[in-house]
Amino acid sequence: MLLALALWLACLGAWRPGHAEPLPAMQRLPVVAPEPDIFRGFVQGNLQWLQRPGIVDAQGHYPVADAIPAGEYAPQSFARELFKRADLTAFPSAFLPVAMGKSTFAALGIRYEAEEPHTLLIRDKPLGQAQVSLTIFQMASFDWDGNGTRDWLFGCRILLYKQNVDLGSFLLVLNPQPTGPLDVRLLRVTYWPSNDTSKYINYFGTAARDYLFTVMRDRLPAIYPGWTPPARAEDLPWRDAPGMEGVGYVEHVDEGKK
Structure with missing residues (x-):
């Protein structure tokens, strides 16, 4: 499953940037990829x-390294660290209404499932049946915001089993430390409107937030009876990724026309 998920994530399209040039890549910490x-x-x-x-x-x-260099924080299991410490005051708690008032996945009482050390599987089972799953796979670690601290990039597949919803997304864990909550930021969401996987829509930044709001509003109440979604997309728990503050962008991709 690990290889298949990685290949699936690698197919997601690119974003045309609209902001200032970043710092030279070769001055950053080396990229380490599983x-x-x-x-x-x-x-x-x-x-x-x-x-x-x-x-x-x-x-x-x-720049590339085979392993995270000595002296940098490098957990034995990225999956377990996410499970124990991902801060659910922001995404991905949006798809787990039972997380309201809970601080971590572990606090929800969800059983720990992983393909160690890089893939975490979260499955919520309201009414005793799996309804929502998040498969979170580490793509790489690198310095996203250029502050000298290694960040973690994860792909995340979101499935709503009974609602025929299958989304791809990318998550950033910003400036992780050995202790304390892990700061998770949603970078991007990809939606396939049909069975034609060559045609899809990428939502970036606040556009991803707004799109997820419509999915929550229209789909989650059927999964979680009695749960009321936020009134507005702006009311979702949300923190922009560095460099994407207040930025929203939508890209329609048709790989058949490339």
């Missing part, structure tokens, strides 16, 4: 998106 070949293909398909924060240069080059 599957270097898969990440290399992912970079080629997402050059402009990754150029924006300075992860890669104009040619798609980036």
Whole structure:
């Protein structure tokens, strides 16, 4: 499943940046990827998106290391750290209304499931049946915001089983430390309107928030009877990723026309 999920995530399209040039990529901390070949293909398909924060240069080059260097924080299990410490005051709690008032996945009473050390599976089972799942796979670690601290990039597949909803997304864990809550930011959501996987829509930044709000409003009440969604997208628990403050962007992709 790990390889299949990584390939699935690598197919998601790129974002055309609209802001200032990032710092030179080769001055950043080296990129460490669990599957270097898969990440290399992912970079080629997402050059402009990754150029924006300075992860890669104009040619798609980036510094590489086989492992997180000594002296930097490197957990034995990224999956377990997410499970124990992901801050549910922001995404992905949006798709788990039972998280209201809870601080972490572990506090929800959900059983820990993982493909160690990089993939976490969250399954919520209201009424005794799996209704919502989040499959969260680490793509790489690097310095997203250029402050000298290694950040974590995850792909996340969101399934609403009874609602025929299958979304792709990317999550950023910003400036993780050995203790304390992990600050999770949603970077992007991808939706396939049909069974034709070559045609999809990418939502970035606040546009991703607004799109997720419509999914929550229209789909989640049927899964969680008695739960009332927020009145507005702006009321969702949300923190912008660095460099994307207040920015929203939508991209319609048809790979058949490339």
